[in-house]
Amino acid sequence: NAGVTQTPKFQVLKTGQSMTLQCAQDMNHEYMSWYRQDPGMGLRLIHYSVGAGITDQGEVPNGYNVSRSTTEDFPLRLLSAAPSQTSVYFCASSRQEWNEQFFGPGTRLTVL
Amino acid sequence: DAKTTQPPSMDCAEGRAANLPCNHSTISGNEYVYWYRQIHSQGPQYIIHGLKNNETNEMASLIITEDRKSSTLILPHATLRDTAVYYCIVRVASNTGKLIFGQGTTLQVKP
Numbered sequence: 001n002a003g004v005t006q007t008p009k010f011q012v013l014k015t016g017q018s019m020t021l022q023c024a025q026d027m028n029h030e031y032m033s034w035y036r037q038d039p040g041m042g043l044r045l046i047h048y049s050v051g052a053g054i055t056d057q058g059e060v061p062n063g064y065n066v067s068r069s070t071t072e073d074f075p076l077r078l079l080s081a082a083p084s085q086t087s088v089y090f091c092a093s094s095r096q097e098w099n100e101q102f103f104g105p106g107t108r109l110t111v112l
Numbered sequence: 113d114a115k116t117t118q119p120p121s122m123d124c125a126e127g128r129a130a131n132l133p134c135n136h137s138t139i140s141g142n143e144y145v146y147w148y149r150q151i152h153s154q155g156p157q158y159i160i161h162g163l164k165n166n167e168t169n170e171m172a173s174l175i176i177t178e179d180r181k182s183s184t185l186i187l188p189h190a191t192l193r194d195t196a197v198y199y200c201i202v203r204v205a206s207n208t209g210k211l212i213f214g215q216g217t218t219l220q221v222k223p
Contacts (some may be wrong), residue, residue, distance in 0.1 A: 090155050090156070
């Protein structure tokens with residue numbers, strides 16, 4: 001199993017550009033989530049999904065959209081990138097929301 | 113979810129046991145204690161979790177006090193690869209799945 005994969009590993013955007021961060025898992029996990037980690041801080045939950053077709057907001061959802069059309073994929077869309085969205089983004093998955101979560105390697109995003 | 117308190121940093125000699133404390137004095141009866149770690153800039157890695165009994169797996173042991181107000185993560189034979197930030201997280205078993213990461217404890221394993 002590849003586990004949780006994220007692409008790209010690094011990305012530089014200009015303010016106002018849009019892009020999609022990809023996340024996929026091959027463990028047939030129902031629960032998937034997106035976190036961001038800023039320097040010197042813990043991870044903060046952006047959006048999560050308890051199954052295909054179901055998404056909900058986390059702690060810091062503004063400026064981000066998600067969808068869950070399949071069990072395997074959970075892309076995160078930045079609608080209009082801002083410098084405040086410069087961060088490391090981690091995707092995670094688990095069998096159900098109460099099980100231990102597996103994290104991807106992260107995407108390092110810089111918005112100029 | 114209850115708040116946790118951890119020391120910001122600790123050192124441990126290679127080959128010795130690393131004992132990482134966590135205080136969670138406001139924990140509720142249905143809240144579990146989870147431990148994750150983050151090595152360098154990688155994604156967090158699940159270590160272990162427990163409710164009230166002590167737990168052990170291939171990575172570590174978790175000791176929870178009888179009143180459940182504190183716990184200790186034990187890495188029995190620390191190696192240089194165990195150098196990481198360790199997060200103690202308290203959460204209800206069936207919630208949004210949200211993990212609240214605090215500042216954690218930076219464990220430095222020294223040769």
